[in-house]
Amino acid sequence: MRPVTGYAAFEPRGQLRPFEFQRRDLRPDDVAVRVTHVGVCHTDLHAVEGLSTGAPPLVPGHEFTGVVSAVGPEVTALRVGDRVAVGNIVDSCGECGPCLAHRESYCVEFPQLTYGGVDRHDGTPTQGAYSTEYVARDAFVHALPDGLDAAAAAPLMCAGITTWSPIRRAGVGPGQTVGMVGAGGLGHLAVKFAKALGAEVVVFTTSPDKVDDARRLGADDVVLLRDGEAMAARAVSLDVVVDTASAAHDLSPLLRTLRLDGRLVLLGLPERLDVETMALLGRELTVSGSGGTDETREMLAFCAEHGITADVEVLPIAEVDTAFRRLAAGDVRWRFVLDVSA
CATH class of the missing domain: 3.90.180.10 (Medium-chain alcohol dehydrogenases, catalytic domain)
Structure with missing residues (x-):
């Protein structure tokens, strides 16, 4: 031993x-x-x-x-x-x-x-x-x-492979707009990955004190979830939303930001999620797990290439x-x- x-x-x-x-x-x-x-x-x-x-x-x-x-x-x-x-x-x-x-x-x-x-x-x-x-x-x-x-x-x-895996499976890349919910341990890496893959990135947060942090990470736009006018302006504008928030919250406003066949990836998995049934129409909801050995090695190589x-x-x-x-x-x-x- x-x-x-x-x-x-x-x-x-x-x-x-x-x-x-x-x-x-x-x-x-x-x-x-x-x-x-x-x-x-x-x-x-x-x-x-x-x-x-x-x-x-x-x-x-x-x-x-x-x-x-x-x-x-x-x-x-x-x-x-x-x-x-x-x-x-x-x-x-x-x-x-x-x-x-x-x-x-x-x-x-x-x-x-x-x-x-x-x-x-x-x-x-x-x-x-x-x-x-x-x-x-x-x-x-x-x-x-x-x-x-x-x-x-x-x-x-x-945190890295947990976000990298679903982002890659969603085909995130140039020409797409990706929303990130939560700028924490998972979310800050998700922002870096999506930007390095060539996507436009919008961060959604409940914390005004994280707005500047999100922009420093590379976010193209930051939206406060409680700002109804700003949320309405983002309606039907995103291809993918990656939700890393661990606190109970309503998915409906996030689903409304998605384009037809847009994808919402849930990573935070809080104890409770609320959603209006009609908000699910025309969207794809994915509950994602972590990646395997191949995706982990791919992620590490990508991080080395892009300095992430x-x-x-x-x-x-x-x-x-x-x-x-x-x-x-x-x-x-x-x-x-x-x-x-x-």
Whole structure:
């Protein structure tokens, strides 16, 4: 076994504390990664808040970068010392239709999650990357292209691929107008992707203080959702709307901005969504999941070509609770990343 140290939650809503545990010995197709940077996602916050009383310690972290520290004997694509990145899936059955199509997030046996999941081989719970080392199957460890900063690239492995995948499937490109709802960890990367793909981008937000931020990200227009006149001016003008908002909201005004056969992609998935039935006519509603290994590698190459990374604030991993508190309060532009070596 491989001893590691990390930060774990021991009770619901409790502070994360140092935790020593062990990773498995390498299997033939495994890669061990010395973690250097790990993103702080709302999923991490929710996992800690929802931890059951009496449950085993939970180490969060599912978007990270690092350096290969060891490889199994069957690994050929990666070598010790390579810079790499890993996301929220670290294994899958490899045999079902989605897996054979390299869309492993839809694995019929359910993919193995970076943390909060179950190892497909030995049934042990998976622990995340708020730790000094991680061990994953080689197919899910991606080479990090030269030129991408390791800290700023970490969120690409969750927020990045979550937005990249549906944007690409929607065929976003020159001549299209794309709406982005919410300028947060997901939304700010969606804006960068759509602009780099050649689309005109309109950001919708409820926060006047995010207008300037959205324009700095590259938005061609920013519309306040509560401004009825501005929303009416955007009626039937968009080809795609990517909704990253996690709070309950009404979809009807957004649907009215879409042209015939326009597409609304839901990524935030709040607990409740309201919609008027008539607003659905002539539109396509898509609930999208994250991408697979092929799309992840495509995204990383595109980011390297266009110089795209997340806008991050880096904190030492010992300040993880500060990151959690500020994330819960919405006090971040746009993603926290923990420096594991600090």
